[in-house]
Structures are given as C-alpha cells and as structure tokens.
Amino acid sequence: MKKGYWISLYIKIENQENLKKYADTVTPIIKSFGGVPLIRGGKYETHDGDEFTRSVVWEFPSYEKAVQCHNSKEYQDGWGFAKDTTSRHMQIIEGF
Numbered sequence: 001m002k003k004g005y006w007i008s009l010y011i012k013i014e015n016q017e018n019l020k021k022y023a024d025t026v027t028p029i030i031k032s033f034g035g036v037p038l039i040r041g042g043k044y045e046t047h048d049g050d051e052f053t054r055s056v057v058w059e060f061p062s063y064e065k066a067v068q069c070h071n072s073k074e075y076q077d078g079w080g081f082a083k084d085t086t087s088r089h090m091q092i093i094e095g096f
Helices: 016-032 063-071 073-079
Strands: 004-013 036-040 054-060 086-094
Touching: 004 063, 016 036, 016 073, 016 086, 054 063, 063 073, 063 086
Parallel strands: none
Antiparallel strands: 004 054, 004 086, 036 054
8 A cells, every 4th residue: 555645835834833733733633544744844955946934744554544634624623723824835645
C-alpha cells in the first residue's frame, strides 16, 4: 500500500496564537489516523520559487487515511482555529 502525505506550505500567518491552538488541537487527531510528522517548521533555505514562512509534512499509512483525516469533522473543526488568520497551500499526495 502506498503512503499518503500532507504537504502544507504556509504563505501567511497573521496570528501565532491561533496557529498554536490549531496545532495543539489537531496533532492528536492526525496521529489517530496514523499520521507521523516529518517536517514542522525548522531551519530552511529557499533556492527557487516562492518563499514560505513555514512548511509542514505529515506521512500517513495510506493516501486514503490522509484524505479521511483531512475530511474528518474533528480535523475540520480544529482547522477552524487558524483558517481565518492563516493562508497556506496544502496538498494531499500519494507516495510511491
């Protein structure tokens, strides 16, 4: 079975406290779907393309689990803490 990945590239974060509430709320939810954090912020260099203020990558046991987690009511409720003060590019991608 191919793994699934959430890749989130944060364009703008207007309220760090809202982002923290979101992260504190959704981390256990994501983990309950088998999600494992691979990248959550950290030191970086941009060589080509746009600059993002934060990058986050989660690995899931399958693409289907990644989609289920994102679409779950629990995750969507948690995203509500940050969605009005955070702009991001987020994709769910199947691994190989």
